[in-house]
Amino acid sequence: MAIEFISGCKAAAEAARLANVDVVAAYPITPQTSIVEYLAKDVSNGRLKAEMVLAESEHSAMSACVGASMVGARAFTATASQGLALMHEVLFYAAGLRLPIVSVIVNRSLASPVSIFADFKDSLAQRDTGWLQFYVESCQEILDSVLIAYRVIEDSRVLLPAFVCMEGFVLSHLSEPVDVPDVQTVSKFLPACDPKYPTLDLKDPKIFNVMAFPDTYEEFERDKQISMLNAFEALQEAYQDFEKIFGRKYQDVETYRVEDADIVLATMGAAAGTAMMVVDQLRSLGERVGLVKVRTFRPFPRRQLREILSHARVVGVLDRDLSIGSTGILFQELQSSLYNQPQRPLMQNFIAGLGGRDIHQGTIGAIFQSLKDTLQKGFVEKNLNWPDENREVLSIWGLPVDHDD
Amino acid sequence: MTHPWYKSRPFSAWIPAGLSATHKVGDRKERPVVDEAACSMCGLCWIYCPEGIISRDARIQINYEYCRGCGICIEECPKHAISFEDER
Amino acid sequence: MTTNYTIKTLPDLEQVAPGRSGCDGCGAVMAARWISKITGQSTIMVNATGCMCVNYGYAGAPLHPYIHSLFENTGSILSGIDAGLRALGKRREVNLVGLAGDGGTVDIGFQSLSGAVERQHRFLYVCYDNEGYMNTGGQRSGATPYGSNTATTPVGSEQQGEGLSLLRRKNMVLVMAAHGIPYAATASIAYPLDFMNKVKKAIEIDGPTYLHVLAPCPTSWGFASEESVKIGKLAVETRFAPLYEVEQGKKIVLDRRRSKGTPIIEYLKAQKRFSHLLKPENQHRVDEIQSQIDESWRYLESLAQE
Numbered sequence: 001m002a003i004e005f006i007s008g009c010k011a012a013a014e015a016a017r018l019a020n021v022d023v024v025a026a027y028p029i030t031p032q033t034s035i036v037e038y039l040a041k042d043v044s045n046g047r048l049k050a051e052m053v054l055a056e057s058e059h060s061a062m063s064a065c066v067g068a069s070m071v072g073a074r075a076f077t078a079t080a081s082q083g084l085a086l087m088h089e090v091l092f093y094a095a096g097l098r099l100p101i102v103s104v105i106v107n108r109s110l111a112s113p114v115s116i117f118a119d120f121k122d123s124l125a126q127r128d129t130g131w132l133q134f135y136v137e138s139c140q141e142i143l144d145s146v147l148i149a150y151r152v153i154e155d156s157r158v159l160l161p162a163f164v165c166m167e168g169f170v171l172s173h174l175s176e177p178v179d180v181p182d183v184q185t186v187s188k189f190l191p192a193c194d195p196k197y198p199t200l201d202l203k204d205p206k207i208f209n210v211m212a213f214p215d216t217y218e219e220f221e222r223d224k225q226i227s228m229l230n231a232f233e234a235l236q237e238a239y240q241d242f243e244k245i246f247g248r249k250y251q252d253v254e255t256y257r258v259e260d261a262d263i264v265l266a267t268m269g270a271a272a273g274t275a276m277m278v279v280d281q282l283r284s285l286g287e288r289v290g291l292v293k294v295r296t297f298r299p300f301p302r303r304q305l306r307e308i309l310s311h312a313r314v315v316g317v318l319d320r321d322l323s324i325g326s327t328g329i330l331f332q333e334l335q336s337s338l339y340n341q342p343q344r345p346l347m348q349n350f351i352a353g354l355g356g357r358d359i360h361q362g363t364i365g366a367i368f369q370s371l372k373d374t375l376q377k378g379f380v381e382k383n384l385n386w387p388d389e390n391r392e393v394l395s396i397w398g399l400p401v402d403h404d405d
Numbered sequence: 406m407t408h409p410w411y412k413s414r415p416f417s418a419w420i421p422a423g424l425s426a427t428h429k430v431g432d433r434k435e436r437p438v439v440d441e442a443a444c445s446m447c448g449l450c451w452i453y454c455p456e457g458i459i460s461r462d463a464r465i466q467i468n469y470e471y472c473r474g475c476g477i478c479i480e481e482c483p484k485h486a487i488s489f490e491d492e493r
Numbered sequence: 494m495t496t497n498y499t500i501k502t503l504p505d506l507e508q509v510a511p512g513r514s515g516c517d518g519c520g521a522v523m524a525a526r527w528i529s530k531i532t533g534q535s536t537i538m539v540n541a542t543g544c545m546c547v548n549y550g551y552a553g554a555p556l557h558p559y560i561h562s563l564f565e566n567t568g569s570i571l572s573g574i575d576a577g578l579r580a581l582g583k584r585r586e587v588n589l590v591g592l593a594g595d596g597g598t599v600d601i602g603f604q605s606l607s608g609a610v611e612r613q614h615r616f617l618y619v620c621y622d623n624e625g626y627m628n629t630g631g632q633r634s635g636a637t638p639y640g641s642n643t644a645t646t647p648v649g650s651e652q653q654g655e656g657l658s659l660l661r662r663k664n665m666v667l668v669m670a671a672h673g674i675p676y677a678a679t680a681s682i683a684y685p686l687d688f689m690n691k692v693k694k695a696i697e698i699d700g701p702t703y704l705h706v707l708a709p710c711p712t713s714w715g716f717a718s719e720e721s722v723k724i725g726k727l728a729v730e731t732r733f734a735p736l737y738e739v740e741q742g743k744k745i746v747l748d749r750r751r752s753k754g755t756p757i758i759e760y761l762k763a764q765k766r767f768s769h770l771l772k773p774e775n776q777h778r779v780d781e782i783q784s785q786i787d788e789s790w791r792y793l794e795s796l797a798q799e
Contacts, residue, residue: 025576051579053573056611057605059565060569060608063566063570063572067539067570067571068573070577073576097417098415198415200559200560202534202535202557205558206559207424207559208559209550209562220417223414422556423556455517456511456513458511468511471511477518477718477719481722
């Protein structure tokens with residue numbers, strides 16, 4: 001093991017190398033490009049033995065991953081934004097064929113208007129495709145999560161593809177000290193690729209992707225649902241082993257000072273780091289506030305989140321995304337998870353950080369202030385809030401500042 | 406739920422190769438019949454048959470369990486040695 | 494290595510089980526059976542959405558590993574399989590075949606095929622061209638010929654079927670040749686030995702290869718099921734679908750013998766989709782088709798000159 005000062009993209013590439021992937025198929029898109037560049041360099045200088053498929057589109061890159069995986073190879077790709085949207089159709093196909101492909105997503109918003117900066121809309125728009133989704137907070141977590149993802153999805157209880165998502169530029173181009181393990185240590189955690197799903201095997205010929213009629217289609221979907229939920233068990237085992245081997249601890253839902261908290265903020269990704277500092281500041285002033293970071297978004301850890309959040313009195317959800325015409329996506333998931341609880345908190349949604357707008361301490365501070373007001377009033381005045389809105393633009397455009405969901 | 410592929414996980418949509426052999430032809434108005442005296446064993450019917458159900462060992466044989474009666478073998482036989490016979 | 498098959502030496506073993514679905518007399522089914530007859534037990538086939546995934550795939554007819562791809566990604570699934578097999582050291586034992594209709598090739602699958610050929614993956618790609626979206630009920634595709642009555646180019650008072658020239662269609666063999674593909678050719682279901690010898694030639698090449706097969710469709714073209722071979726033969730003889738090979742993107746070999754130049758009306762009048770062209774007021778359209786065919790034949794001849 002060695003501590004190296006590397007970016008999120010480099011951490012993702014190092015993870016793919018350590019996972020000893022057989023095929024890398026990708027198409028360049030900012031801010032994902034350097035992941036594939038690093039891997040190409042590794043292949044070029046013999047550090048990684050893999051086939052590179054430098055596809056002519058993301059649709060084809062994902063399709064090539066499917067082809068490789070169908071013959072039992074470990075496949076890896078990385079993409080973002082428009083590229084992920086172009087892959088959309090193939091994502092269902094890969095999940096339905098039960099192929100354990102890992103794709104790193106360097107989160108970036110979607111056109112139009114064009115933005116190369118981060119929000120979660122690209123990957124959250126893929127939430128119903130049957131892929132596991134992990135959202136990470138640091139460069140170390142990127143590397144670790146790719147290894148954990150392969151281990152979990154190649155497990156015969158799961159066999160579904162996975163995304164490891166990091167925010168573009170915020171993490172992808174940020175350099176941090178990262179503990180890069182050696183190949184031997186990684187092989188203790190992640191065994192060599194040994195497909196436990198049906199493949200295009202000359203010795204046992206099968207016909208793939210045939211029709212399912214109404215008497216069975218639903219059960220195919222249900223099996224994916226059950227396999228996705230099985231991932232929780234596989235993840236717990238992986239987290240325990242990972243901690244034993246590498247000394248770092250992960251959980252599907254990570255909490256910070258929530259035990260006696262009246263007010264809890266829930267979020268995903270890098271904003272959690274900033275929020276932690278704000279929680280500390282408020283705690284030092286005697287405020288009973290806490291933080292929840294949802295690391296595993298698919299499968300969605302509903303039960304854990306119910307246990308953690310039903311004790312709070314007010315829960316704020318910071319969404320770096322928006323389902324236009326409804327609310328933030330994490331908010332929807334959390335609210336529906338808590339709805340049937342006899343005791344449930346008031347909930348408020350905060351949309352921030354879209355198109356790369358910085359989520360700074362002031363943003364989080366304003367959110368906690370709003371949650372504190374809600375606690376005092378005892379009811380939610382506004383479900384949907386924009387804590388860091390650009391009032392100047394809104395006023396020039398004549399858009400209403402005071403609106404709700 | 407009698408299909409073998411429903412018994413093993415993961416349940417992806419695959420079927421065993423060659424499963425189609427369980428689908429035999431139900432109704433066919435006419436069947437092609439070979440006149441062995443006229444047949445020269447050239448093999449054209451064997452190769453043109455879209456179903457691949459004509460064999461050419463010692464003689465030409467048509468597998469009527471799968472013949473759809475499309476008539477290509479009759480049309481392409483250079484010796485006019487195959488003709489339709491009514492099924493009833 | 495290069496000994497051609499004769500009808501006697503063709504393998505007897507079928508790589509397709511009986512009992513497939515689909516229409517009687519299907520030209521694409523004949524082509525598919527001939528492909529795997531040559532590619533044998535070590536075939537892995539990728540088949541785009543279309544007639545053949547219903548006729549073969551859903552029914553479970555192939556006896557070798559087979560995957561029904563999406564409509565447009567046959568080329569890139571092939572790329573992934575090629576790369577995966579190479580990475581696992583298993584590439585030599587497999588004959589990798591792509592099978593797609595004209596929609597899956599000249600229209601929606603054009604990009605992924607082009608990319609896969611450009612990247613020089615090893616596979617044989619066969620397009621069975623039935624000149625339209627026949628699996629969905631006979632809609633017009635980029636390969637639909639001038640004058641053809643289809644579900645989306647119906648004959649009416651204002652229009653007489655597909656209105657665009659034959660010459661606007663993508664000549665896929667020449668498109669592939671422009672990629673510098675090691676081998677591309679047309680083939681016909683009327684000439685089985687020529688077809689299968691081309692398959693044999695193609696799979697011996699370590700790189701991408703392409704076959705374009707006109708696949709007569711009794712259902713949507715409107716002829717009796719026993720006439721498929723006859724229609725296929727007429728297509729070659731009238732120079733509507735001539736037979737030629739292109740090696741290394743340069744050397745073009747044109748089969749002048751089989752395409753003797755039978756008038757196109759013989760081909761048109763055998764199919765219901767062109768029946769409106771037989772009316773006297775449409776004679777000029779038949780003449781147009783003939784001149785378009787003559788023009789593309791002259792072009793092919795000019796390419797085939799040494």
